[in-house]
Amino acid sequence: MRDDDREHLTAETLETYFGANVVVNLRLADEPECHLRIDPSVQRLQLWTPAAGPEPDVTAMDRVSVTTEQVDRGTWFVLEVDAAGSHYEAYSLIAAVVDDLTAGRLLHVAMARSVESFKELLANRQRLSEEKTIGLLGELLLLDSVIDLLGETSAVLAWVGPDSEEHDFVLADVDAEVKTTLSERRIHRIGTETQLQPSPHRPLWLVSIQLTRAGDAGDGFGLSDVVGRVRTRIQAQTDAFAGHLRSVGWRDGDADLYRERYLLRSRPAAYFVDEAFPALTRRRIDGVVPQPELVTTVSYRVDVSSLVPGSPPGALAPFVGGSSE
Known part of the structure; x- marks a missing residue:
């Protein structure tokens, strides 16, 4: 992971990364570690952070998923957001989550707090009665x-x-x-x-x-x-x-x-x-x-x-x- 660009990205900078058409990894925070992966080929953003607390339940969110991954450095939560057509909105969701994580909140709490602000992006799924x-x-x-x-x-x-x-x-x-x-x-x-x-x-x-x-x-x-x-x-x-x-x-x-x-x-x-x-x-x-x-x-x-x-x-x-x- 690259150890730069820890400040919030501007919309222009984010579009430059998507336009480069190569996978980019950015370090967003040190405590806890928060790494952003930008993959223009699939129009997705991933936030990687060490697993702590329960895994968030995001099954009702149409454009968001959370998985738990085992890597050499331990167990990580991976929050993935479909950014197609909404690059900066998707990044803003991740940035809001990172702000909560660095304030000491666990991921499942940070996700719950962010949902209300990003309802349109998340497009809550609805099932039949x-x-x-x-x-x-x-x-x-x-x-x-x-x-x-x-x-x-x-x-x-x-x-x-x-x-x-x-x-x-x-x-x-x-x-x-x-x-x-x-x-x-x-x-x-x-x-x-x-x-x-x-x-x-x-x-x-x-x-x-x-x-x-x-x-x-x-x-x-x-x-x-x-x-x-x-x-x-x-x-x-x-x-x-x-x-x-x-x-x-x-x-x-x-x-x-x-x-x-x-x-x-x-x-x-x-x-x-x-x-x-x-x-x-x-x-x-x-x-x-x-x-x-x-x-x-x-x-x-x-x-x-x-x-x-x-x-x-x-x-x-x-x-x-x-x-x-």
């Missing part, structure tokens, strides 16, 4: 099953839920609305008055999936696992599948944020949505509610635990334990 996570998981489990019978092209084309269609799957002979719950009972949230409204001349089935948290069970699965498994089965519809995932808020770069693992609590079940099914639909609201045009948003929960599940036709059958014949 638990409700959306298990909802997507349920749809992917059914998609995985439908691929077995129909092949990837027909299966991906049938998965229309991410396109904000009324129902999650529109298959050749049947529609399906997929609902997934962590409850011990089959209690499902219905978000609109159209979700359980059958389309004209098309049968509609509610597919009920119950999950439970896997704990230490070795056969548990998470959302990242199922996304990866389905993706390996898709060759011709990769763009369509990726587009569907993006539409519902999935980002590949956030896969490690989905650490929860689940098991099937019970075999999935399907319920035919006919006139006897307890659904609040627009047609039913129009028939009993005065001035129904003033009712613009309907959301409710339905408990189908006591209902007798049916045997849906075609590609839905194997998923709920029936026959596709």
Whole structure:
């Protein structure tokens, strides 16, 4: 490491280093030792400092990582910042951390103090809510099953839920609305008055999936696992599948944020949505509610635990334990 340039760099000096297109190592402080590595080829900055205290948890930060490295001189923390398009902002984050380190604070404390000032650079990552996570998981489990019978092209084309269609799957002979719950009972949230409204001349089935948290069970699965498994089965519809995932808020770069693992609590079940099914639909609201045009948003929960599940036709059958014949 070079033993110079211990003062804060100016923006002009930093751009000179990036423009040189060679790796540069600078010593920023003596106590504790702080070394800055500038790598223009990958547009990254690294701060090396002797490991002290716990390693900071930066998994929720999109452009920052921290690793622990063993070298001849001992154990070091390496704080790496993606500086693409934000050279001086990235350096300023590191400089602020170094200031805290030289003031006697540990790295995990210095990082926590610096996050608030550099929120835009760090671009905190966001994951789907638990409700959306298990909802997507349920749809992917059914998609995985439908691929077995129909092949990837027909299966991906049938998965229309991410396109904000009324129902999650529109298959050749049947529609399906997929609902997934962590409850011990089959209690499902219905978000609109159209979700359980059958389309004209098309049968509609509610597919009920119950999950439970896997704990230490070795056969548990998470959302990242199922996304990866389905993706390996898709060759011709990769763009369509990726587009569907993006539409519902999935980002590949956030896969490690989905650490929860689940098991099937019970075999999935399907319920035919006919006139006897307890659904609040627009047609039913129009028939009993005065001035129904003033009712613009309907959301409710339905408990189908006591209902007798049916045997849906075609590609839905194997998923709920029936026959596709």
